[in-house]
Amino acid sequence: MHAAPLRIDFDDAPSLLTGLAVGLARPVVVIGITGAPGSGKSLLAARLSRCIVPTDAYLPDYDRVPYAERDLPAHADLERLARDLSFLRQGRDANIPVWSFHTHRREGFCAQSPSPIVVCEGIHALHDAALPHLDLRVFVEAPGDVRWERIAARERAGERGWGVEESRVFFESVAEPTFAAAAVDYRARAGVIVSNADARSAT
Helix, strand or coil: CCCCCEEEEHHHHHHHHHHHHHHCCCCCEEEEEEECCCCCHHHHHHHHCCEEEEHHHHCCCHHHCCHHHCCCHHHCCHHHHHHHHHHHHCCCCEEEEEEECCCCEEEEEEEECCCCEEEEECCCCCCCCCHHHCCEEEEEECCHHHHHHHHHHHHHCCCCCCCHHHHHHHHHHHHHHHHHHHHHHHHHHCCEEEECCCCCCCC
């Protein structure tokens, strides 16, 4: 049987996860962070490292797949994600895809050098393809209404250029059901559960 996951609050997560990473005594530690849309994955990743590999970077060009299937892992370039994580974990540079939320397609690549902590964050960060390359597995949870308000605030600030109404449709019909289909498995794989119910915490 697997040990019960460690449960912590969001504000305590950066220092605790950093301590766990240091305790592994590896030159490079890869932390996978998953959670539902708006749960706070990106913010936690940013507080842990400057070397971040977002699973969103491996999305397909949206115009090539049906609307409801845009975030399905079957359409994502997870083979490349696994390879890039493997390179970084070995201390090697990787060319990470650059995916634009304004054009909804891949716009090129960006060279990424490893740091002592590498973070893979996104709704499919604990997918089968990524698991062999993760040293720590984290699941961030937050209530649905809190998560939506964070996403709406992001859109009101113009971060992705979708607008609040378009984002709500995508949130309810694509992003939420896509993550929900895998959430039980992803949660079971996590060694750390992070609670992020504070509406002030960004995505």
